[in-house]
Amino acid sequence: MAKVIAVNAGSSSLKFKLFEMPEEKVICSGIADRIGHEDAIFAIKPANGEKNETICNIPDHTIAVEMLLEALVDEGIVASLNEIKGIGHRIVQGGAYFSHSEELNDRTEKLIEELIPLAPLHNAAHLIGFRAFKKALPNVRQIAVFDTAFHQTMEPQDYLYACPMEYYEKYKVRRYGAHGTSHMYLAQCAQSYLKKGQNKIITCHIGSGASLCAIKDCKCVATSMGLTPLAGIMMGTRTGDIDPSVMPYLVKQTGKSAEEIYQEFNKKSGLLGISGISNDTRDVEKAALEGDERANLAIKLYARRVADYIGQYYVRLGGCDLIVFSAGVGENSPYFRKAMIDEVKEALHIELNDEANNTMVRGKEGIISSKDSAIPVVVIPTDEEVMIARDIVSILKLK
């Protein structure tokens, strides 16, 4: 038995989950949020206990890690820090260097650092998290689990952009995708819903960030996010795919800088931009049901963008044996799922079972399509952290 920590370090937050392996038992989870602020939040929650939350000064990630480790001992979650045998970090950008998880050492650290220009906020923050744990627990080995790794099986026809080749060769401009750990988890879980000889899956990870993946024989064939997570379908606050000419046009028309417009594409667009209400599907859904036209339009637009990709991937895969919904919206919103499936049902002969769709929420897993549906549709709650915990055990060969 070994205790391992799955870590997701962002620029101002550090989320963690402590597992007992190989049982995959969650012992506790928590977050240090608003790192760098005097009124930062530190919260820790044992699997079956009350959440303990404090507002305090957390100046940097090193302090956040020290607080986490102290809390594990103080709250009696571990008797000693020696019980922790491995740590795994979610890394957003692994470029073309990493097609699977690897141990963090001087070589891998250098490569992740080299990739910082491709994911400036994320990769830099992940390295800060790694170094903070290295300082606090110098003898505990750490691994990196890449959001892009699962997508490394794409063919050049799927990952290249049709811009001058030198931009790919010199600057590594290409589609890398994201949410790979989630899509891989969903692909593995989905196998139990496939009949003999079936192997084609479309996974829809629809959260505040959202992406689709076309998967054949458990390998990624195509995915909707691109060089960065801005590409693909419309999201909570992101545009998704957009004509690049919109950028210089808006710069000229508005007098804003390219950086300002880019921030708006990332943070002010999507559901929020179209509805003018919120990036949260719950708010938009409520407004749409109350007759708000823009909220209704936002949902229709979102659904159609998802349908565009389902159609594209149906062709790319040469058919589809299963559609999977997951993440915040995919796991919890029957309304959105129906809106998305309504857009493809005529062409693909998919029928939802309304009752199953309406009850498959809050962590439930199961089929939401009717028996007559040409393609079964299933909801599978994703679990990126357990994938990290599994990789820690296998890479560090923990018993």
Ligand code: ADP
């Ligand atoms: P992230 O990309 O941050 O990991 P999540 O996958 O947790 O996001 O998704 C969060 C989003 O899921 C929320 O912004 C909200 O739009 C949506 N969501 C969460 N719960 C529900 C719910 N009960 N009904 C509808 N939408 C929900």
